[in-house]
Amino acid sequence: LARLLKSSHPEDLRAANKLIKEMVQEDQKRMEKISKRVNAIEEVNNNVRLLTEMVTSYSKGETTESNEDLMKELYQRCERMRPMLFRLASDTEDNDEALAEILQANDNLTQVINLYKQLVRGEEINGETVAGPLRGSTSALLDLSGLDLPATGPSYPALPTLSGGSAVPVPDQAGSVSLLDDELMSLGLNDPAPHPAQAGDSSGWNSFQSSDSTELSITPITATPPVKAEAGASSPKPSPFTSGLDDLDLLGKTLLQQSLPPESQQVRWEKQQPPPRLTLRDLQNRSSSAGSTAVPPRPPATALPQEISLANITVPLESIKPSSILPVTVYDQHGFRVLFHFAKDALPERPDVLVVVISMLSTAPQPIRNIVFQSAVPKVMKVKLQPPSGTELPAFNPIVHPSAITQVLLLANPQKEKVRLRYKLTFTMGEQTYNEMGDVDQFPPPESWGNL
Known part of the structure; x- marks a missing residue:
């Protein structure tokens, strides 16, 4: 303000x-x-x-x-x-x-x-x-x-x-x-709640993967052991405590569902996703199941293909050969340009990875500082940004050759889907800070990667 x-x-x-x-x-x-x-x-x-x-x-x-x-x-x-x-x-x-x-x-x-x-x-x-x-x-x-x-x-x-003076x-x-x-x-909370239909995602764009995100491991919560029932009990009966937990869970989940935006409007970055929290009812179920009689395990579901990671892959800038495809202009405003250059060859061990060189140029009369480029792709793909060559560009001087910032982007697409990348660009020009966002879909066909 x-x-x-x-x-x-x-x-x-x-x-x-x-x-x-x-x-x-x-x-x-x-x-x-x-x-x-x-x-x-x-x-x-x-x-x-x-x-x-x-x-x-x-x-x-x-x-x-x-x-x-x-x-x-x-x-x-x-x-x-x-x-x-x-x-x-x-x-x-x-x-x-x-x-x-x-x-x-x-x-x-x-x-x-x-x-x-x-x-x-x-x-x-x-x-x-x-x-x-x-x-x-x-x-x-x-x-x-x-x-x-x-x-x-x-x-x-x-x-x-x-009567008789005894305490109440x-x-x-x-x-x-x-x-x-x-x-x-x-409040009518004991009435049976309708089962909402689970809407299926028609597109993988409901969930993005951030380029610099890290995989988070969820530590399981150990519930306290349940209290053993009395020996004289003939049959288990639902306790008022369990009924209260059911009603509290229903009320909490309903209020949470009302406060969230529609599923189709949610764009989630991996690094901003907190680990899921267990409700009171989940903890009660874990506590009761710990002391119950063991049941035969269900048959294992079909294993999903393991997600391919780019964490251990690094491509030196001097080893990249440019292709004959014209560069794609990603951003061009305020005298600041960002271009995508596609590499000619694919990685020998990873033919599904496209190597992109990001070039950032400035023709602005003021210096540009604090340049940060981020990217995200659908969750069926993976993207990684290597460290940039710099974060500042000097003011443009027509006499001196303009300087540029380069950054290598690796894009994995094992299923050969059509690529659509969303980027976020932040920089400071003078005293003004800019936050720019946009989409890029002008990528070569996945079938031609490695022979551009």
């Missing part, structure tokens, strides 16, 4: 004005989200506090009808607030404190709803007829995520004790996980 504001070009000033407007709009949206979250949490806490006080003092047969109607209205209002808290939690990013407040409010809301069902309606919640204490740092969602966050919500009145029992962890299942069910 500072560079655009200092520029004297009208286009840069318009771009700076647009960028400032976008920054202001983003800040307004962020403040609206914060205000909405604060108001929602305050409303939840007020309703929880009021309903807790009324349920605590409730006595069947003695409470007036108006108070019972008010409790019922508060209960229904609390039920409607649960999906709202889930949406707030999904919209809260990179703010652990705000997320902890939302989760604490959700826990208090869930427990006061269960308290109303037990004391007023007489329903059983997880086999208990009386709810546990409302206060404390134990949380249904926090138990699952493993966080140890202190309770930040307001204080509430103490809940009643059982605290729900166990299974009950906490069941609370999570209730939350997910309120």
